Amino acid sequence: MGLEVALWRAVAVYRFAALGYAAVLIAMNSGGPDGYEHPAGGWAVLAVMTVWTAYATFAFSDPRRRGWPLLAADMTVAMGCLLATAWVESTAHLQQGRPTLPVSWVAASVLAWAVVGAKRAGIAAAAILAVGNFLVHVFADTGVRGGPSTVNGVVLLFLAGMVVGHVVKLARDAEARLARAVELEAATRERERLARGIHDSVLQVLAMVQRRGAELGGEAAELGRMAGEQEAALRNLISVRGAPLPPPRxxxxxxxxxxxxxxxxxxxxxxxxxxxxxxxxxxxxxxxxxxxxxxxxxxxxxxxxxxxxxxxxxxxxxxxxxxxxxxxxxxxxxxxxxxxxxxxxxxxxxxxxxxxxxxxxxxxxxxxxxxxxxxxxxxxxxxxxxxxxx
The missing domain is CATH 3.30.565.10 (Histidine kinase-like ATPase, C-terminal domain)
Incomplete structure (x- = not known):
């Protein structure tokens, strides 16, 4: 539970940091001769990004909502903001390599998919957004399918999905091993406590029955022999240190x-x-x-x-x-x-x-x-x- 909380807090922090960076770029590119072709569209996209950042942070904080419907909605919003660049930005600016409106904000969806589904899901999310990056240039009719900046952004998306997904898997495996070690330690402590109680009561009684039976002879000797066998079996059972108790028959x-x-x-x-x-x-x-x-x-x-x-x-x-x-x-x-x-x-x-x-x-x-x-x-x-x- 601690690992999940830490991962989703990190994704939330990234969302807000990337939102701030996108807001600065949109504000800088909204005015002047080198501004957007439709500045109002840029502010509208920023508003959508802001509202979704707040909602996604709240929604992903609840484990019950961290399913594929929410992940699909997150990807849909990221893809929509990405594709809106083709309408807001001018063809000339896209040909010059100006970044998309959400910039690195869309990578938050890749991180969310990687946290839920590990490396494969992260790579799949990166592939979806990579298609969106190239579609921006297709819809804007720039005559190219993305310059160096587009390729660099796509590569970074794939690296983020692959690396974060792999780290998440390793962290979960480590957490599971730690939980297992704690469980085994608790079982060992309980076994030792039971062994002390058995040694102070049951084993001593069985040893006494074995000794007195051997002294009395006859049928008592047979009972003493059986008590001795049970004492040895019980000692052997409680001496298996670190092993879990046998399952009930x-x-x-x-x-x-x-x-x-x-x-x-x-x-x-x-x-x-x-x-x-x-x-x-x-x-x-x-x-x-x-x-x-x-x-x-x-x-x-x-x-x-x-x-x-x-x-x-x-x-x-x-x-x-x-x-x-x-x-x-x-x-x-x-x-x-x-x-x-x-x-x-x-x-x-x-x-x-x-x-x-x-x-x-x-x-x-x-x-x-x-x-x-x-x-x-x-x-x-x-x-x-x-x-x-x-």
Whole structure:
């Protein structure tokens, strides 16, 4: 909001400064033998420029009115004042290179278009006014299509539209990055505050349950083991510094939201426990939200297979990598007994489709690939690669 206000104030200041310059030239050229052919027309154009400058400054100050209808009206007034030069000024003076009535005042329209639509809109506005500059000489029947002064004015219009539009785009991008940085800082502060509260309450209770369960043995020991896993998972979750909180899981039947992205790291770190170690990059790994859900589900299916076939105490490692070239790689490795050759094909033939559907099927639907490395006594590693368009 601060950037928009500053830009429109600058355009308003330019309008009034250019109006003052045009008023001085019109006053100087209205009398004497070298004056306008129709002096009254020059004063009428100045009056129109004055009224429109006041109205445009007021109109563009309200964000709700900064649309293309107002920009079109601004361009129409600028073009009308420009074309009026052909009637007010004499043919001889135009042939000598005397400037148009509004002079540089018309460039305010180029600036306004550039502020709203960036470089492309600024160049388009400059092209429209360039046509008007040449039409002045056509209507005045000067026999030329504009002298050096006309060409110089047209070039300056194009430069103003291109440069100002580009600067506006850069400024808006910088403002967006600053807002994002402030948002991340606020999220980090809130995460740290929640982490302190959790550490002083929930984590200590879970640690106590784990310790007392191990001392009591029996069913209490199993409860203690589960409390320990939840403590480790919770510690891992709150230790992802700078990452946004994971999005809420969708309800059953709730379709994914297309067009949105989410950081894959929190979705995977949620699987961390005393037996599962999750390693992720320090920077966010954005994926389309539906793709991120499917990758996380495939990782969960792989970890379920580890617990089912390798036992509750088997260790697993999840590694997330972003190669920076448009692919995200997730590998799940365990220290289990491994699989003999042909084991997956036998399971699929017997109707056990956990790996085929839950892992390979999900990744295939994302146009990704799955590679499984396993050998008896050497554990199993599942490597999933999915495209991540930037």
């Amino acid at each position: 969708p309800a059953a039947g709730d379709p994914p939201r297309p067009g949105t992205t989410t950081d894959l790291r929190p979705l995977l770190t949620a699987y961390g426990s005393t037996t599962v170690t999750v390693s992720t990059p320090a920077t966010p790994v954005p994926l389309a939200e539906p793709a991120a859900r499917e990758v996380a589900a495939a990782v969960g299916a792989a970890l379920d297979n580890v617990r089912e076939h390798c036992g509750e105490q088997a260790r697993a490692w999840v590694l997330l990598e972003d190669d920076g070239a448009g692919e995200v790689i997730v590998s799940v490795r365990d220290d289990g007994p491994g699989m003999p050759p042909g084991r997956l094909e036998e399971a699929a033939a017997a109707g056990r489709l956990g790996v085929v559907q839950s892992i390979r099927g999900r990744i295939r639907d994302l146009n990704g690939t799955v590679v499984i490395h396993s050998a008896p006594g050497e554990g199993t590693e599942i490597e999933m690669t999915v495209p991540a368009p930037r």
